Amino acid sequence: MYQANENRYQEMKYNRCGRSGLLLPAISLGLWHNFGGVDTFENGRAMIRTAFDLGITHFDLANNYGPPPGSAEEMFGRLLKADLAPYRDELIISTKAGHRMWPGPYGEWGSRKNLLSSLDQSLKRMGLDYVDIFYSHRFDPNTPLEETMAALDQAVRSGKALYVGISQYTPEKTEEAIRILTELGTPLLIHQPVYSMLNRWIENGLQDVLKERGVGSIAFCPLAQGLLTNKYLGGIPEGSRAAKPSTFLKESDVTEEKITKVRQLNEIAAQRGQSLAQMSLAWVLREERVTTALIGASRPSQIVENVAALSNLSFSSEELAAIDHILA
Numbered sequence: 001m002y003q004a005n006e007n008r009y010q011e012m013k014y015n016r017c018g019r020s021g022l023l024l025p026a027i028s029l030g031l032w033h034n035f036g037g038v039d040t041f042e043n044g045r046a047m048i049r050t051a052f053d054l055g056i057t058h059f060d061l062a063n064n065y066g067p068p069p070g071s072a073e074e075m076f077g078r079l080l081k082a083d084l085a086p087y088r089d090e091l092i093i094s095t096k097a098g099h100r101m102w103p104g105p106y107g108e109w110g111s112r113k114n115l116l117s118s119l120d121q122s123l124k125r126m127g128l129d130y131v132d133i134f135y136s137h138r139f140d141p142n143t144p145l146e147e148t149m150a151a152l153d154q155a156v157r158s159g160k161a162l163y164v165g166i167s168q169y170t171p172e173k174t175e176e177a178i179r180i181l182t183e184l185g186t187p188l189l190i191h192q193p194v195y196s197m198l199n200r201w202i203e204n205g206l207q208d209v210l211k212e213r214g215v216g217s218i219a220f221c222p223l224a225q226g227l228l229t230n231k232y233l234g235g236i237p238e239g240s241r242a243a244k245p246s247t248f249l250k251e252s253d254v255t256e257e258k259i260t261k262v263r264q265l266n267e268i269a270a271q272r273g274q275s276l277a278q279m280s281l282a283w284v285l286r287e288e289r290v291t292t293a294l295i296g297a298s299r300p301s302q303i304v305e306n307v308a309a310l311s312n313l314s315f316s317s318e319e320l321a322a323i324d325h326i327l328a
Contacts, residue, residue: 002083005053012055013310015291019214020189022163024092024292026285027307028058028218034298037071041078043299048079050300052087054307060192060218060294061126062096062137063118069101073125081127091132095122096167098137110140110148119155133189134161136177139169149180156186163189165218171205178213188215195219195290196228197265197283197327198258207289216291219284223295227254228280233263264326268319277302278309283323285313 014023029051035044048059065072073095084091097118100108108114119134134155136148152164164186166177174191181188191210193202199221210217223229232254262276269279284293297303315323 002049004087008053008055010055011310012307013313015216015288017190017216017291018210020163020187020216022092022189022216024058024216024218025056026292026310027056027281028060028092028292028294029056029303030060030220030294030296031072031076032060032062032065032220033296035072035075036066037068037074038066039075041075044075045079045083046300047297047303048076049083050303052084054303056303056307057090058092058094058292060094060220061122062099062135063101063122064099070121070125073122077126077128093126093128093131094133094135094165095119095126095131096135096137096165097122098135098140098167110136110138110143110145110151112147112151112154115148115151116154119160123160130160130162132161133163133165135165135167135192136169137167139166139173145173145176146180149177149184153181153184153186165190165192167192167220168194171209174206174209174215175213178209178215188213190216190218190291192218192220192294194221195284196222196224197280197323198224198227198261200327211289217289218292218294219290220294222284222293223277223280227258227262228265229277230266230275232259233266233276261326265323268322268326272312272319274309274312275305277306278312281306281309282313283315285309286315286320 013026015026017024059076061073061076063070097115098108098110101118106113115136134152136152140148155161156164166174166188169177169191178188193206195202266276269276272279281293284290295306
């Protein structure tokens with residue numbers, strides 16, 4: 001029987017999510033990759049155990065995570081039943097709907113039909129009565145935003161979700177979503193945008209909206225799908241994500257210009273006594289404008305390394321200026 005580390009809460013840092021009552025770990029674990037039906041159950045089990053033993057209480061999923069779609073939720077359900085069921089009330093489990101999941105006109109986007117049907121399917125796959133956070137995974141330009149937000153509100157009122165979130169909404173649509181949900185009586189808890197040193201779009205308005213309206217944020221791809229690690233310092237290694245056929249990180253994305261920047265950033269990280277990955281996570285979490293950084297992993301040692309970033313989250317003005325100079 002799995003027994004969680006008794007000291008798991010001593011080192012982890014927990015941040016308040018916006019103006020809510022919810023605290024989230026500064027590092028959360030995403031199951032986007034390496035937890036699907038094509039992956040090894042025991043490796044997934046080792047990563048989940050390692051994460052929880054280090055104080056990571058938040059596990060982030062979506063209906064289409066796999067491959068095949070849905071299989072990450074199925075694996076997590078098995079892991080939950082085998083190891084984490086006694087700790088359910090210590091966990092924050094999130095899932096999302098909006099990207100294509102099943103054939104036909106109701107298998108994607110932001111209609112009430114899709115969102116609520118998908119949530120029921122996700123709960124069944126994970127063996128749960130409720131999730132802690134349910135997201136609209138992407139903005140639907142063809143469905144009234146009032147309908148999408150009303151579906152999130154219904155998920156909470158039905159007891160199938162405790163909080164709601166949105167992902168990758170523009171600042172303008174985020175502002176509108178906040179207004180609608182506030183009027184419905186189900187405040188928006190959190191926004192999940194992509195954010196890293198190589199992708200800073202949220203600094204142009206979105207972070208200001210979230211701060212002003214008291215909404216938390218969870219940054220996904222803070223390591224730019226591995227670019228902001230030591231993996232690509234020498235180019236594209238064989239077997240890496242960029243070397244494989246993928247709709248995510250492509251070989252064409254790994255340009256010599258980016259590699260040059262990554263090498264320069266790695267020099268600053270070394271001067272700080274951190275790996276590049278650790279500095280990249282610390283940078284995302286600087287000044288506490290981001291509630292939690294959402295990492296992925298392929299082995300337990302990566303989780304250990306990433307959590308160690310929390311031992312040094314402060315930057316000097318000279319370091320920040322040097323980083324900005326490199327990125328510019």
